[in-house]
Amino acid sequence: MLDWEDIQQTHVIRKLRTILGQWFKVDLFFIDASGQIKNIDFRDSKKEYKNALSQHLMSREFSREWLSRYFIEQTPLLSQAPELTLHRVGPLGFETVYFAKVMIQKEYQGTIAAFCLAAIDAPEDLLQAARLRVVTAGGNADSFNLSIKSLKVLDKSEQKYSEELIDLVAQEVVTFHTEIAKRESRITELNQQLETRYSYHQMIGKSKPMQDLYEVLDKIASSEATVLIQGENGTGKELIAKSIHYSSPRKDKAFITVNCSAFNENLLDSELFGHVKGAFTGAIKDKKGLFEAADEGTLFLDEIGDMSPSMQVKLLRVLQQGTLTPVGGTDERKVDVRVIAATHRDLKSMIEQGTFREDLYYRIHVINLSLPALRQRKDDIPLLVEHFLKKGCDSKKLPQKVLHQKSLEKFFEYPWPGNIRELENEIERLIVLSGNDKEIPVDLVSQRILAGVSGTGPLKSLGLDLNGKLKDAIEELEKKMILEGLKRTKWNKSRLSKELGISRAGLIMKGEKYGLDKRKMARDDQAA
Ligand SMILES: Nc1ncnc2c1ncn2[C@@H]1O[C@H](COP(=O)(O)OP(=O)(O)OP(=O)(O)O)[C@@H](O)[C@H]1O
Numbered sequence: 335m336l337d338w339e340d341i342q343q344t345h346v347i348r349k350l351r352t353i354l355g356q357w358f359k360v361d362l363f364f365i366d367a368s369g370q371i372k373n374i375d376f377r378d379s380k381k382e383y384k385n386a387l388s389q390h391l392m393s394r395e396f397s398r399e400w401l402s403r404y405f406i407e408q409t410p411l412l413s414q415a416p417e418l419t420l421h422r423v424g425p426l427g428f429e430t431v432y433f434a435k436v437m438i439q440k441e442y443q444g445t446i447a448a449f450c451l452a453a454i455d456a457p458e459d460l461l462q463a464a465r466l467r468v469v470t471a472g473g474n475a476d477s478f479n480l481s482i483k484s485l486k487v488l489d490k491s492e493q494k495y496s497e498e499l500i501d502l503v504a505q506e507v508v509t510f511h512t513e514i515a516k517r518e519s520r521i522t523e524l525n526q527q528l529e530t531r532y533s534y535h536q537m538i539g540k541s542k543p544m545q546d547l548y549e550v551l552d553k554i555a556s557s558e559a560t561v562l563i564q565g566e567n568g569t570g571k572e573l574i575a576k577s578i579h580y581s582s583p584r585k586d587k588a589f590i591t592v593n594c595s596a597f598n599e600n601l602l603d604s605e606l607f608g609h610v611k612g613a614f615t616g617a618i619k620d621k622k623g624l625f626e627a628a629d630e631g632t633l634f635l636d637e638i639g640d641m642s643p644s645m646q647v648k649l650l651r652v653l654q655q656g657t658l659t660p661v662g663g664t665d666e667r668k669v670d671v672r673v674i675a676a677t678h679r680d681l682k683s684m685i686e687q688g689t690f691r692e693d694l695y696y697r698i699h700v701i702n703l704s705l706p707a708l709r710q711r712k713d714d715i716p717l718l719v720e721h722f723l724k725k726g727c728d729s730k731k732l733p734q735k736v737l738h739q740k741s742l743e744k745f746f747e748y749p750w751p752g753n754i755r756e757l758e759n760e761i762e763r764l765i766v767l768s769g770n771d772k773e774i775p776v777d778l779v780s781q782r783i784l785a786g787v788s789g790t791g792p793l794k795s796l797g798l799d800l801n802g803k804l805k806d807a808i809e810e811l812e813k814k815m816i817l818e819g820l821k822r823t824k825w826n827k828s829r830l831s832k833e834l835g836i837s838r839a840g841l842i843m844k845g846e847k848y849g850l851d852k853r854k855m856a857r858d859d860q861a862a
């Protein structure tokens with residue numbers, strides 16, 4: 335839709351309108367596709383109209399209606415007319431109206447109509463007929479006569495100039511509209527780019543490392559190159575591999591996953607490349623491998639760091655030549671497969687140790703994606719928590735649950751060695767344990783998370799000295815665990831003793847030994 339109001343306000347159009355009005359006494363009318371007059375000053379002022387004829391037409395209510403009706407009548411003719419500029423005889427029967435059609439993408443958008451008197455000697459009977467029409471419509475014959483006298487008659491060259499200028503107005507309208515449309519779509523595009531993305535396909539995350547990742551994923555969406563995805567356990571390597579496949583040109587073909595660490599060398603060989611009948615005991619018929627099954631699609635080689643050196647050689651050959659030989663076979667088969675590989679291992683150091691081939695490494699890491707560990711993008715924790723809470727509650731048909739603020743704080747402190755998967759499992763566990771409670775209480779959160787240490791993580795993060803006597807260290811740990819537990823369970827010794835797997839009496843004894851007295855500690859806390 336054209337914005338006729340904005341169009342008339344543009345500097346170029348205003349200038350052209352002034353020139354046409356002052357020099358040639360030509361008045362412009364902006365007519366939309368339905369034939370409505372869109373002049374912003376049409377209702378209010380006749381000052382803008384330089385041509386005595388249109389001044390006259392504008393001077394009375396009846397004339398405006400007349401003019402309006404005239405344009406509506408002309409519209410079907412105009413929208414079908416092939417030329418850009420037409421001349422017609424105007425509503426009074428003797429004046430000239432130029433029409434310059436406005437077409438955008440082959441659609442009729444409206445017309446610029448220009449009133450003037452082209453070099454005619456208005457024959458007296460034409461004028462007489464016009465005068466009659468004006469008077470019949472309720473107009474004044476005297477003022478009509480005056481208007482006619484003051485009309486400017488354009489000579490041939492003036493006619494040519496004004497024709498060009500009118501055409502220019504129509505072109506400017508088109509340019510203005512297309513420029514605006516272009517600018518608007520650019521603004522939307524920029525907005526989308528600037529907008530923080532909270533997710534990408536199934537991946538959730540709005541942190542900087544995730545935004546950077548999404549940007550790379552956008553860029554490689556249409557690429558066919560091999561991709562190497564590196565990241566710790568549970569960082570979403572498989573999720574990314576799928577999202578790459580489903581945004582690639584191969585999305586309608588197969589996506590096949592092979593976990594290289596799940597097979598021994600011989601099995602992986604036949605799994606990937608297939609085998610011919612009789613290749614080994616149990617090979618009772620020819621079997622296609624996953625490379626062939628993934629033909630024209632994507633093969634996701636998970637845990638590629640666990641591939642044996644001889645398999646690495648075979649893989650390299652397929653990647654370089656695009657052909658493979660099934661186990662026990664002799665003929666080469668052609669395959670068109672995009673490979674995405676993933677590993678949690680440090681391939682660079684494996685190359686140094688000689689356990690991963692450098693040539694294969696360079697062949698697969700054409701595009702290299704490093705997934706951030708969850709502890710490197712803690713900003714995403716609330717978003718992920720919400721996502722998994724919703725997912726878990728929805729699947730169990732439970733009302734939406736929320737996490738207690740304290741638990742969220744603990745989640746921030748915890749290093750998440752198992753990354754997203756560990757977080758997902760923890761939420762799943764909390765949903766089950768919290769039963770019908772809407773808010774999940776903090777004391778249900780796993781012990782290791784409350785303590786802020788991973789099960790396998792270093793004791794150092796607990797502030798324990800790893801040097802010195804073992805007995806001292808154990809006592810220190812015991813004291814810390816009991817203290818944490820007492821605070822967490824609000825000094826519920828029965829519950830804590832169960833959790834710690836000791837008797838209640840045993841817990842009380844240990845509490846006394848370490849001087850963990852509820853009142854004394856509350857006083858200390860207050861004093862602090
Ligand atoms: N950014 C994310 N947003 C939402 N869910 C995620 C995200 N990343 C991973 N997940 C979820 O976490 C779980 C683990 O992801 P995935 O299996 O892709 O990780 P991985 O790196 O392949 O793990 P592993 O190294 O253990 O094989 C999956 O359930 C996955 O859906």
Ligand SMILES: [Mg+2]
Binds near residue numbers: 571572636
């Ligand atoms: Mg995986």
